[in-house]
């Protein structure tokens with residue numbers, strides 16, 4: 001049985017995050033102790049300890065969709081580059097996963113109101129605005145600049161962040177106060193949000209943790225930048241930042257230097273599959289027309305007090321809405337469950353700084369899953 005979640009629609013928020021992956025030639029690029037898949041770093045921002053959701057966690061830039069991200073006022077800003085309905089993003093990706101249906105209404109939209117921008121455009125604008133608010137990164141394209149990723153006969157080009165204008169701090173304060181000012185900033189700079197540099201990557205729904213707790217339907221995008229732009233954290237919502245390779249981020253998590261929530265850990269492990277920024281970029285361009293899957297993880301608490309997080313494709317994952325608003329529990333211990341299973345797509349939460357990932361199934365689409373990740377018992 002599958003169907004809509006019965007949860008209160010006010011619990012859910014639409015959100016967008018962007019994984020900024022940048023070419024890395026700085027210190028450590030040639031460090032011999034690191035595996036070869038280290039030609040790029042991703043930006044991680046540390047959330048303030050006073051945040052209500054995931055306090056202190058390291059996350060990718062992102063946040064909640066604002067009604068300003070959906071405004072028809074964006075049409076003239078996009079006009080020099082592309083027009084509705086698809087704004088140059090190519091055909092709308094087919095809806096691959098219909099489960100689960102989550103009752104989310106667009107911010108500020110009246111029922112039945114036609115949207116000026118498609119969701120995948122508005123969510124990209126949201127992710128770009130959040131990257132500016134939280135990290136000071138301007139993923140904008142000046143009028144006249146080319147956004148087509150491939151130049152004939154040469155390798156696809158990576159994106160570049162715009163150099164911030166001298167009055168950037170004042171603009172940032174304004175945008176953080178009211179998201180509509182992001183549109184004013186783009187008009188002032190005669191630039192357009194570079195939605196074409198953001199590739200659909202994945203989608204994560206917050207699993208059920210408790211009644212009345214807020215939940216997010218977050219679209220993750222990936223953006224390949226030729227080099228890391230300067231970062232100016234806002235020192236409010238975000239208190240620290242770092243550029244880490246996937247293996248560095250994993251090591252920092254294991255050594256308790258940073259804390260990662262499950263989706264970020266999964267995505268970092270997934271990125272470990274790519275040997276270079278070029279490989280990652282090529283994969284994004286090839287994968288573009290497929291869109292991304294959106295997963296609702298199901299948490300299952302085991303008899304030894306650990307938690308197994310199940311993803312679609314795992315033999316214990318149930319597309320049954322009855323199971324989606326409660327945490328599953330079992331009388332069995334983690335080891336027992338792991339011994340008796342075969343089709344795995346799951347993360348085992350051993351403790352707050354040790355998660356293992358078990359994948360024995362193939363991705364249904366063309367996306368790539370992380371490799372198995374199990375740390376030596378001496379780490380525990």
Ligand SMILES: Nc1ncnc2c1ncn2[C@@H]1O[C@H](COP(=O)(O)O)[C@@H](OP(=O)(O)O)[C@H]1O
Nearest residue numbers: 048050051052053062063064065130235236237
């Ligand atoms: N100085 C600060 N310290 C901690 N959290 C802050 C903050 N300024 C803003 N925030 C919180 O950051 C969140 C906004 O995130 P985003 O813009 O990325 O969606 C809001 O959380 P709430 O939604 O819990 O109010 C907001 O309250």
Ligand SMILES: CCC(=O)SCCNC(=O)CCNC(=O)[C@H](O)C(C)(C)COP(=O)(O)O
Nearest residue numbers: 015059062063064204206216218261262263
């Ligand atoms: C251990 C508890 C968990 O892991 S709950 C899962 C948390 N992740 C999500 O809910 C989906 C992924 N989305 C994000 O991580 C986003 O960064 C965001 C939704 C936390 C952004 O929120 P913001 O407070 O910045 O609006």
Ligand SMILES: [Mg+2]
Nearest residue numbers: 061062063130
């Ligand atoms: Mg945020």
